[in-house]
Amino acid sequence: MKQIIPMLVALLCLTGFAQAKPNAQEAKKLLEAGNARFVAGTTTHPRSDMTRAALAAKSDQADYAIATILSCSDSRVPPELLFDAGIMDLFIIRIAGNVCSGDEIGSAEYGALHVKTPLLVVMGHSKCGAVTAVVKGLKGEGHALEKNIPPLVSPVVPAAQKVLQSFPQATTENLVIRSTEENVWQGIENIFLRSAAIREAALAGKVVVAGAIYDLESGTVRWLSEEKSAELLKRAEANPASDTQKMAAGGHAEPAPAKPATQPDAAEGSTAPRKTSGHAEPEHGAAHH
Numbered sequence: 001m002k003q004i005i006p007m008l009v010a011l012l013c014l015t016g017f018a019q020a021k022p023n024a025q026e027a028k029k030l031l032e033a034g035n036a037r038f039v040a041g042t043t044t045h046p047r048s049d050m051t052r053a054a055l056a057a058k059s060d061q062a063d064y065a066i067a068t069i070l071s072c073s074d075s076r077v078p079p080e081l082l083f084d085a086g087i088m089d090l091f092i093i094r095i096a097g098n099v100c101s102g103d104e105i106g107s108a109e110y111g112a113l114h115v116k117t118p119l120l121v122v123m124g125h126s127k128c129g130a131v132t133a134v135v136k137g138l139k140g141e142g143h144a145l146e147k148n149i150p151p152l153v154s155p156v157v158p159a160a161q162k163v164l165q166s167f168p169q170a171t172t173e174n175l176v177i178r179s180t181e182e183n184v185w186q187g188i189e190n191i192f193l194r195s196a197a198i199r200e201a202a203l204a205g206k207v208v209v210a211g212a213i214y215d216l217e218s219g220t221v222r223w224l225s226e227e228k229s230a231e232l233l234k235r236a237e238a239n240p241a242s243d244t245q246k247m248a249a250g251g252h253a254e255p256a257p258a259k260p261a262t263q264p265d266a267a268e269g270s271t272a273p274r275k276t277s278g279h280a281e282p283e284h285g286a287a288h289h
């Protein structure tokens with residue numbers, strides 16, 4: 001019997017049955033190991049074939065996915081490749097500038113609370129075009145942007161403004177580097193301020209929210225301070241402006257009300273409305289540091 005049990009476990013693993021999910025620290029170690037393989041050129045492209053796809057088709061992803069990752073849309077930053085991960089491993093949200101507004105926070109809630117990933121990562125990257133556009137705009141070095149881009153990147157503005165105030169003499173390149181990290185913190189703070197459900201899960205130890213920066217040149221993902229993330233959680237808990245409503249009214253999905261085509265994008269959330277003026281502007285109610 002003693003020999004049969006390990007054999008059964010090995011067989012279950014080989015046949016791809018769901019195993020116990022890793023905790024947040026184990027998930028982070030798996031991502032670190034995958035990124036190390038990527039950097040070393042020893043990727044194995046695991047769980048990326050039709051066998052895994054067939055398993056995914058009949059599985060609940062909540063039994064498998066280990067991390068929710070909010071990353072930039074940039075073609076140079078594909079999470080599955082740079083973490084050497086496969087199908088059903090990562091729940092990914094990608095948007096220019098890895099901004100955290102209402103839709104992204106809703107997706108993060110889905111990943112953390114329905115797909116039950118123990119780790120939620122907000123990942124910025126070097127040479128981010130969205131962050132660069134905001135920094136240059138604030139410095140008066142910007143250029144015309146298409147109509148829908150300024151409201152999209154507006155959540156980056158408070159982060160870049162804070163950096164610009166702290167380092168007024170810094171070069172644009174240096175400001176972009178600093179703003180990229182600050183934008184990750186801003187994103188994490190936005191998640192905590194606007195999602196009572198993620199705050200509750202984080203306080204209960206069910207999810208860890210982590211920051212990271214991907215470096216285009218080295219291929220390395222640098223993990224940011226977990227202590228600072230925990231501090232932002234505490235601060236959001238103590239902030240009276242934090243959203244306290246955990247569940248949606250009615251508790252089920254409803255169709256979005258149709259908006260007249262001529263009406264500019266209305267404010268989508270109570271704490272961080274998007275601006276619609278011609279250039280990137282700070283949001284009201286954005287997190288204070």
Ligand SMILES: [Zn+2]
Nearest residue numbers: 072074128129
């Ligand atoms: Zn980017």
